[in-house]
Structure formats: C-alpha cells, structure tokens
Amino acid sequence: MATLDLAGIRKSFGPVEVLHGVDLAVRDGEMIVIVGASGCGKSTLLRIVAGLERPSGGRVVIGGRDVTALEPAERDIAMVFQNYALYPHMTVAQNMGYGLRIRGLPRAEIARRVGEAAALLGIEALLDRRPRQLSGGQRQRVAMGRAIVREPKLFLFDEPLSNLDAKLRVQMRAEIRRLQKRLGVTSLFVTHDQVEAMTLGDRLVVMHQGHAAQVATPMEVFERPADTYVAGFIGSPAMNVLAGRLAEGGRAVALAAGPVIRFADGPRPGAEGEPLTIGIRPEHLRPDPAGLPLALELVEPLGSETVLHGRLPGGEALVVKLAGAAPREGVLPIALPPEALHVFQAGSGKRLDPAPPA
Amino acid sequence: MSTTDSPGGRAGTDWLAHAVLLLGVVLFALPLWIVLMGSSHDAATIGRGEVPLLPGPHAAENYAAAWGRGPTGVPVARMLWNSTVMALCVAVGKIAISILSAYAVVFFRLPGRNLVFWSIFLTLMLPVEVRIFPTFKVVSDLGLVNTYAGLIIPIIASATATLLFRQFFLTIPDEFVEAAKMDGAGPLRFFRDVVLPLSRTNMAALFVILFVYGWNQYLWPLLVATSEDVETVVIGMVKMIGSESNTDWSLVMTTCVLALLPPVLVVLLMQRWFVKGLTETEK
Amino acid sequence: MERKTVFEGKLLPCLLVAPQLLVTILFFFWPAGQAVWFAFLRQDAFGIRTSFVGLENFQDLFADPLYLETLRNTLVFAAGVSLIALTVALLLAVMADRQIRGAGLYRILLVWPYAIAPAVAAVLWIFLFHPQIGLLGRALNEAGLPFDYKLNGTQAMLVVILAAAWKQVSYNFIFFLAGLQSIPKSVLEAAAIDGARPAYRFWTVTFPLLSPTTFFLLVVNLVYAFFETFGVIDALTKGGPARATETLIYRAYIDGRVNLDLGMSSAQSVVLMLVVILLTAVQFRFIERRVHY
Numbered sequence: 001m002a003t004l005d006l007a008g009i010r011k012s013f014g015p016v017e018v019l020h021g022v023d024l025a026v027r028d029g030e031m032i033v034i035v036g037a038s039g040c041g042k043s044t045l046l047r048i049v050a051g052l053e054r055p056s057g058g059r060v061v062i063g064g065r066d067v068t069a070l071e072p073a074e075r076d077i078a079m080v081f082q083n084y085a086l087y088p089h090m091t092v093a094q095n096m097g098y099g100l101r102i103r104g105l106p107r108a109e110i111a112r113r114v115g116e117a118a119a120l121l122g123i124e125a126l127l128d129r130r131p132r133q134l135s136g137g138q139r140q141r142v143a144m145g146r147a148i149v150r151e152p153k154l155f156l157f158d159e160p161l162s163n164l165d166a167k168l169r170v171q172m173r174a175e176i177r178r179l180q181k182r183l184g185v186t187s188l189f190v191t192h193d194q195v196e197a198m199t200l201g202d203r204l205v206v207m208h209q210g211h212a213a214q215v216a217t218p219m220e221v222f223e224r225p226a227d228t229y230v231a232g233f234i235g236s237p238a239m240n241v242l243a244g245r246l247a248e249g250g251r252a253v254a255l256a257a258g259p260v261i262r263f264a265d266g267p268r269p270g271a272e273g274e275p276l277t278i279g280i281r282p283e284h285l286r287p288d289p290a291g292l293p294l295a296l297e298l299v300e301p302l303g304s305e306t307v308l309h310g311r312l313p314g315g316e317a318l319v320v321k322l323a324g325a326a327p328r329e330g331v332l333p334i335a336l337p338p339e340a341l342h343v344f345q346a347g348s349g350k351r352l353d354p355a356p357p358a
Numbered sequence: 359m360s361t362t363d364s365p366g367g368r369a370g371t372d373w374l375a376h377a378v379l380l381l382g383v384v385l386f387a388l389p390l391w392i393v394l395m396g397s398s399h400d401a402a403t404i405g406r407g408e409v410p411l412l413p414g415p416h417a418a419e420n421y422a423a424a425w426g427r428g429p430t431g432v433p434v435a436r437m438l439w440n441s442t443v444m445a446l447c448v449a450v451g452k453i454a455i456s457i458l459s460a461y462a463v464v465f466f467r468l469p470g471r472n473l474v475f476w477s478i479f480l481t482l483m484l485p486v487e488v489r490i491f492p493t494f495k496v497v498s499d500l501g502l503v504n505t506y507a508g509l510i511i512p513i514i515a516s517a518t519a520t521l522l523f524r525q526f527f528l529t530i531p532d533e534f535v536e537a538a539k540m541d542g543a544g545p546l547r548f549f550r551d552v553v554l555p556l557s558r559t560n561m562a563a564l565f566v567i568l569f570v571y572g573w574n575q576y577l578w579p580l581l582v583a584t585s586e587d588v589e590t591v592v593i594g595m596v597k598m599i600g601s602e603s604n605t606d607w608s609l610v611m612t613t614c615v616l617a618l619l620p621p622v623l624v625v626l627l628m629q630r631w632f633v634k635g636l637t638e639t640e641k
Numbered sequence: 642m643e644r645k646t647v648f649e650g651k652l653l654p655c656l657l658v659a660p661q662l663l664v665t666i667l668f669f670f671w672p673a674g675q676a677v678w679f680a681f682l683r684q685d686a687f688g689i690r691t692s693f694v695g696l697e698n699f700q701d702l703f704a705d706p707l708y709l710e711t712l713r714n715t716l717v718f719a720a721g722v723s724l725i726a727l728t729v730a731l732l733l734a735v736m737a738d739r740q741i742r743g744a745g746l747y748r749i750l751l752v753w754p755y756a757i758a759p760a761v762a763a764v765l766w767i768f769l770f771h772p773q774i775g776l777l778g779r780a781l782n783e784a785g786l787p788f789d790y791k792l793n794g795t796q797a798m799l800v801v802i803l804a805a806a807w808k809q810v811s812y813n814f815i816f817f818l819a820g821l822q823s824i825p826k827s828v829l830e831a832a833a834i835d836g837a838r839p840a841y842r843f844w845t846v847t848f849p850l851l852s853p854t855t856f857f858l859l860v861v862n863l864v865y866a867f868f869e870t871f872g873v874i875d876a877l878t879k880g881g882p883a884r885a886t887e888t889l890i891y892r893a894y895i896d897g898r899v900n901l902d903l904g905m906s907s908a909q910s911v912v913l914m915l916v917v918i919l920l921t922a923v924q925f926r927f928i929e930r931r932v933h934y
Binding site for chain 2 (some may be wrong): 052077085268
C-alpha cells in the first residue's frame with residue numbers, strides 16, 4: 001500500500017509532445033480513473049507509471065520512493081492489460097504464478113498465494129485450464145489474479161473491460177471496485193468510457209490533449225466541470241452549449257437565442273458584452289409554456305425517459321431529456337432553469353465562477 | 359456440405375472428383391510402386407525388362423546386400439547415415455541460428471537492425487546453386503571439403519527461416535513483453551519461457567521443410583562430398599547408374615527405396631504441421 | 642513494422658545475430674561477391690595469369706550460339722514444368738476441395754511426393770521411360786513407336802519435363818488447396834444464388850480469387866525449374882543427347898567443374914542471379930500491390 005505522486009510528467013515521441021506536464025497526487029488506497037478520448041495521452045501516462053515508457057521530464061514517486069529510473073519489475077506494481085496478456089501455453093495457475101517464480105519464491109508460497117487469489121476471485125476450478133479454454137470474463141479474472149498474487153503497492157488497469165460484452169462489463173466493473181476496496185490497494189484505472197469512470201473512481205483525471213483537464217471526484221466533475229471539454233465529455237447525452245454575452249453588469253447572460261437569464265449564484269467578473277459559452281445538461285431542461293420554442297427534429301423514446309433533439313429559433317441545436325413519454329413532433333416550449341447553468345469563457349473554454357463577494 | 363448443388367448434381371460431380379483424384383493418386387504412386395516391387399526381384403529379371411508389378415522373392419537379399427555393401431562398394435547404410443546427419447544438422451542448425459537472430463531483430467532495438475534485416479533478405483534471392491563455385495572455394499580454403507561441416511554449413515547460410523520467425527514474432531502481442539517486464543523476466547528468460555514454447559508449431563513445420571531440403575540436396579554434395587565417408591544416399595544412388603551396361607538395376611531400386619523413405623516418412627508423420635507451416639509461413 | 646515494447650541492451654542482441662551473420666557473410670556474401678568479381682576476370686590457358694577483361698565474358702557468352710540454345714532449352718523446360726505442374730495441381734486441388742468422402746486420405750496420398758528429391762524422382766522415371774527396362778518405354782518400342790530419350794532430344798526433353806513436374810505437383814497442390822479453402826464460402830454461395838453454373842462459377846469467381854496463389858506458385862515453379870532441377874537432368878540425361886536438355890544451371894556446372902573455366906562459369910552465375918533477382922522483385926512488387934487492396 002502506498003501513495004503515488006506524479007510531478008510534471010512530460011513525454012515526447014520525436015518532435016511530438018503528447019504529455020505536457022501532468023501532476024497528480026494519489027492517496028493511499030485510492031482508486032483513480034484516468035479518462036479521456038483516444039489519443040489524449042492517458043495510456044502513455046499509465047505506461048510511464050508502469051515503467052514501460054521513460055518520461056521525457058518529471059518524476060514518478062511510489063510510496064515516497066522515486067522510481068523514475070527503475071525497471072518495471074523493480075517498482076512493486078502490477079498491471080492488468082486490455083487483452084489480458086495471458087500466456088497461451090501456460091495454465092491459469094502457471095500464468096498467475098509466473099512473476100513469483102521469477103522472483104524465486106518457494107513453490108509452496110507461490111501455490112499458497114495463487115490459491116488465495118483464486119479463492120478471492122472464484123476461479124479455483126479453473127487453475128489447471130489454459131487461457132483458450134476460458135470465457136472472456138474468466139480470462140479477465142485470471143488477469144486480475146495475476147496482479148493480486150504479487151501483492152503490489154500499486155495496481156494499474158489499462159482498459160481491462162473493453163474486450164468484454166456490455167453485460168459482463170457492468171458485472172466485472174462492480175467486481176473490480178469491490179475487490180479494490182477490499183484489498184485497499186492504490187489503483188490507477190485507464191478507460192475511455194465515462195460510465196466506467198464515474199462508477200469506479202474515487203477521483204477522476206479527465207485527460208485532454210496531453211493535459212489533465214480536471215482532477216476531482218466524479219460528482220464534482222459532473223456538477224462543476226472545469227472547462228467545456230470536460231463538460232461535454234462527462235454526461236450522456238452530452239451537455240448543451242449555447243452562445244451568449246455577459247449582460248447586466250455581470251449579473252446575467254444574454255443568450256444568442258434571445259432571452260436574458262440572471263445567474264442564480266451571483267455575478268461573474270468581466271466586461272459587459274464579453275462572449276460566454278453557456279452549458280446546460282439535457283436533463284435539467286424542462287417544458288414550460290413561457291420557454292423558448294424548440295422545433296423538434298428527432299425524438300428517441302427510451303422507456304423511462306425520452307431524448308428530444310431540436311433547434312432553437314436562432315438555429316442552435318438543443319437536446320432535452322425528459323422523464324416518461326413526450327410529444328413526438330411539433331414545437332415544445334423549453335425553459336432554462338438559471339440554477340442549472342454552467343458558465344464558461346468563450347475563448348479559453350474555462351469555467352467562470354462567480355466573483356468572490358467583495 | 360455444399361448446400362448450393364442439387365442432390366442429383368452432387369452425386370454426379372462427386373463421382374468425377376473421385377475419378378480425377380484416384381487417377382492422380384495412381385499417377386503419383388505408379389513410379390514408386392514399380393521401384394518398390396522391382397526391389398524385390400533379382401537383377402536379371404529387371405535387366406530383361408520385365409518390369410514386375412508384383413512382389414518377387416528377392417526382397418530380403420537385395421536389401422541386405424545394399425545395406426551391407428552397396429553396389430559401388432560404399433554400404434548404403436553409411437550413405438543413409440550421412441544423409442541423416444546432413445538433414446538433421448541442416449534442419450536443427452538452421453532453426454537454431456534463425457530463431458536467435460530473428461529474436462534479436464524483433465525484440466531489441468539492434469544497432470543497424472535494418473541493415474541486418476535487408477542483408478538477410480537478400481539471401482532469399484540466391485539459391486546455393488548460383489554461387490556454387492565461389493562457395494566451394496571458400497569451403498576448400500577452410501579445409502572443409504569432404505567434411506560434414508563443409509557439407510552442411512553453406513546450406514544453412516540463407517535466411518528463409520529467419521524471415522518466418524520474424525513474421526511470427528511480430529504477431530506476439532506487445533502486452534506479453536510488457537507483462538514479462540512487469541514480472542521481471544529478462545530477455546533470455548522471456549525467450550525460454552514464452553517465445554520458444556509459442557514457436558513450437560513453427561519449429562515443427564520448419565523442421566519438416568528443412569529436413570526434406572537437406573536430405574534432397576544434390577548439386578552441393580556432388581561437389582563437396584566426393585569421399586565415401588560423407589557421400590549422401592541421393593548422390594550414391596545416382597552414381598550407381600553411372601555405366602548403363604553393367605548397372606545392377608535391382609540394387610538401384612533397392613537403394614532408391616531406401617533413399618526416399620526417410621523424408622517421405624517425415625512428411626507423412628508430421629503432415630499436419632508441415633502443411634500448416636508451408637502455406638502459412640513459407641516465402 | 643516495429644514492436645512498441647522491446648528489451649534494452651546492445652551486447653546480447655549482437656551475440657544472438659552473430660552466428661547467422663557469420664555464416665551468411667562467410668558462405669553467402671563473400672562467395673556471391675566473388676562470383677560477381679570472377680565474372681569480369683579471365684585466366685590464361687595455363688591458369689597462371691588472371692586479368693581483368695570487363696564485360697568480355699558476358700559478350701562471349703551471348704555471342705555463343707550454344708549458350709543461346711541452352712537459354713532456349715531452359716525456357717522450354719521451365720515453361721513446360723510450370724505449366725504441367727500448375728495445371729495438374731489445380732485440377733487435383735479443386736477436386737480435393739469438395740466435401741467428398743476420403744478427402745483427407747486423398748490429401749495424404751497426393752502430398753508425399755513433396756519429399757522426393759529431384760534426383761530420386763528422375764530415377765523413378767527411368768523405370769517408366771527407359772527404352773529397355775522401363776514400363777512405358779519398352780511398351781512404346783514394342784508397339785513400334787521408337788522411343789529412346791538417350792538418343793532423341795525431343796523425347797529427352799519431354800521426359801525431364803515430366804519427371805521434374807511430377808515432383809512439383811504436390812507443392813502446388815498444397816498451396817492451391819489452402820488457397821481454395823481460404824475463399825469465403827459466402828462468395829461462392831452468392832454466385833450460386835446469382836444463378837452461375839459450377840464451371841462458370843469457377844472461372845469467374847474462384848479462379849480470379851486464386852490468382853495471387855497462382856502467381857506466387859508460378860514464380861516458385863520457375864525458380865524450381867531453373868535451379869533445383871539440376872538433379873533431374875544430371876540423373877536422367879546429363880544434359881544430352883547433344884545438349885538437348887542442357888539448362889543454364891547445368892551448363893554453368895559443366896563450365897566450372899569440367900571445363901574449369903571459372904570466368905565463364907561466373908558470368909553465367911551472374912546471369913542466373915539476375916534472373917532470380919528479377920523473378921523475386923516481380924513477385925514482391927505483386928505481393929506489395931496485393932496488400933494495398
């Protein structure tokens with residue numbers, strides 16, 4: 001068990017810098033999910049922690065020990081790979097015990113640890129099988145078992161659920177979370193799936209173009225996204241964005257679509273008329289006879305809820321999620337509740353919070 | 359099962375397929391059958407041109423004679439031994455040096471790796487036959503004429519097998535290497551514990567191909583193995599025909615059977631790997 | 642193509658490639674280089690002085706009507722061997738690809754000749770075509786058709802072509818069968834639903850899809866006929882009668898071994914090298930194009 005500290009991690013492949021200085025402090029026993037679209041640098045970051053890539057700059061510190069220059073095997077970590085990387089010619093037990101065998105542990109000790117991990121994962125019956133005789137979920141468990149037997153300071157997960165079908169993914173997700181809590185091992189989990197990120201992580205690192213766009217708890221990321229990228233990435237359907245300008249001396253926004261809406265949480269700093277991006281989640285919009293007329297283009301009934309796609313008079317697209325059934329066509333007046341607005345600077349996309357009271 | 363043909367049409371075409379295939383089998387087998395039967399008759403019968411198609415009474419004495427003394431004085435047993443040594447050494451030697459160099463090329467950032475690769479690639483192009491005399495000169499300068507080493511090593515000097523292993527190694531997932539690094543397995547350990555076991559099928563296929571290749575060499579042994587000590591059975595057999603008039607044809611047949619049996623057996627016994635290896639990897 | 646993850650270290654990989662590199666340089670590059678070098682040299686009649694003669698060996702070679710005839714022989718031989726070996730193999734493979742009883746057994750019975758040495762194949766065919774002791778040769782002569790491949794050049798060429806092709810059918814058969822089995826069944830079913838009769842289906846769907854295999858095999862068969870058939874010719878005809886079956890590789894051997902003319906023999910080796918390099922280049926060009934499909 002250990003903490004993990006990343007300080008100013010940079011990585012260049014030739015002339016291309018893919019990580020521009022990432023800082024992260026992981027507490028003991030914490031589960032951190034690194035999430036982002038493909039190409040954002042999340043896998044590279046994980047591989048740097050693992051020691052499979054050398055960073056171009058910065059330090060990796062595990063449990064207070066600087067491991068930046070150490071080989072993967074010397075870092076006291078374990079990794080679960082996307083395709084599991086189980087050796088096809090070894091049995092489950094041999095696969096799980098291979099790392100221990102290399103470390104020269106006595107046979108009895110290896111057998112004990114493998115047995116314990118197998119019991120923990122419910123795969124005792126599979127120990128003599130070979131990987132090709134296992135289902136996807138069973139392979140996943142073996143890959144977990146291989147990590148567990150090493151009793152590492154740090155677990156690294158590289159999109160371990162992406163090869164499973166949807167149903168199994170949900171099940172294994174819960175299982176990984178349960179196991180991680182029970183073992184209390186500090187963990188880094190990389191995924192591109194926001195649901196996986198939200199459900200698994202104590203905290204999320206949302207990566208965007210080689211930066212950590214936001215590091216926060218799932219609910220914080222959802223409720224107070226740090227910029228328009230995070231706002232659009234987390235939540236489904238994605239957050240609506242509307243153009244507007246700062247009005248009434250910072251106390252309101254004048255939407256391009258027409259209405260002027262007063263901020264519920266206080267005035268924003270900035271010049272009158274400064275361009276803003278206003279975000280609002282589809283589920284926070286609601287029908288209101290006094291609202292903006294939304295011309296419906298597509299209605300997706302999902303049973304317990306309905307997703308409506310439409311356009312505002314100015315032509316801006318808007319997605320609305322309503323509970324239960326909804327009209328199939330026509331024009332629906334929609335209200336934008338002031339308390340649900342997210343305010344971002346139009347240029348940088350950064351979140352714009354109310355100015356502290358003077 | 360083909361679902362697109364009508365039952366009547368299928369029976370008709372099946373009959374045709376059987377006929378064509380049987381004809382092919384017979385065409386392939388006929389020369390072998392003649393030699394096999396001929397080897398059980400005495401020389402006079404063959405010499406009269408009777409071409410027996412049924413077994414005769416002299417099989418035991420023909421094989422015993424060939425095995426022990428051989429028509430040209432060199433016992434066929436000795437030739438078979440030489441051929442076996444050559445075929446085994448070519449197969450094992452080539453697999454060994456190829457798998458090692460392919461491993462180095464694929465799993466390391468070897469300095470000058472591209473140069474190594476392309477020079478290896480070049481060797482694919484030139485069969486031993488086209489560089490035969492200069493190669494002979496090298497072997498002769500090294501004093502290796504009429505030795506097993508001189509017979510075998512120049513045959514090993516090409517890179518087909520290296521390329522096959524390289525191709526196969528490139529299909530080994532990166533994650534295996536990464537997992538090995540996590541586990542603390544060094545390159546040699548990874549080679550022994552993971553790469554070698556995974557290469558078993560490829561090695562078996564190559565073994566068949568190279569064994570046959572080594573056993574069947576003709577031009578090179580003709581040049582470099584002129585002494586009876588290292589004469590191979592294929593060369594020895596052709597030499598027996600040398601002078602038409604007093605050729606002992608039944609012994610030629612006997613030797614012919616002995617010369618073709620080992621590689622045929624290797625191919626038949628290892629047919630599964632051989633076919634897979636040949637079509638999936640060769641060239 | 643490269644791996645993402647590799648092992649560190651310089652010494653170990655160098656040690657690992659060393660055996661191969663050593664053998665290849667010593668017994669491949671050095672002799673091949675010498676072959677090229679010798680091709681530009683000529684020894685005097687006593688073998689004492691060697692002088693650089695530029696392209697003279699090549700000029701002499703192509704001015705020699707005998708060499709040109711050898712070239713012609715080689716082309717006839719190679720074309721004959723490839724055509725027969727490919728056609729027969731394709732026919733057998735198409736039949737063996739059907740879902741008939743005993744397909745596995747047929748396969749075994751058609752694959753074994755792969756293991757036969759060219760020289761052994763030649764000896765087997767002696768017992769078929771020898772005018773006195775061969776099954777067919779004797780029968781032909783008794784039926785009043787004079788047949789002796791040791792006297793008649795055309796007959797000799799026919800026999801060496803048959804013997805060389807016979808041995809190569811198995812190899813082609815294996816590849817054709819694998820090629821046929823890799824054609825998706827759905828494509829053939831679609832053609833059947835379109836109403837194509839089996840024969841038409843074969844020529845419009847199966848054969849075009851098989852063309853990469855066919856092309857690959859054509860090159861392999863040509864290389865085989867050019868070089869590896871030395872044993873067939875040496876055991877059956879020794880290039881005779883009257884050079885009727887002398888191919889390029891056999892001639893190069895005679896010039897080097899019997900006539901001890903290293904310069905001319907090397908010039909011939911160089912010509913042969915160019916032939917192989919050309920064939921291989923064509924093949925790789927073609928394969929590369931296939932990749933872009």
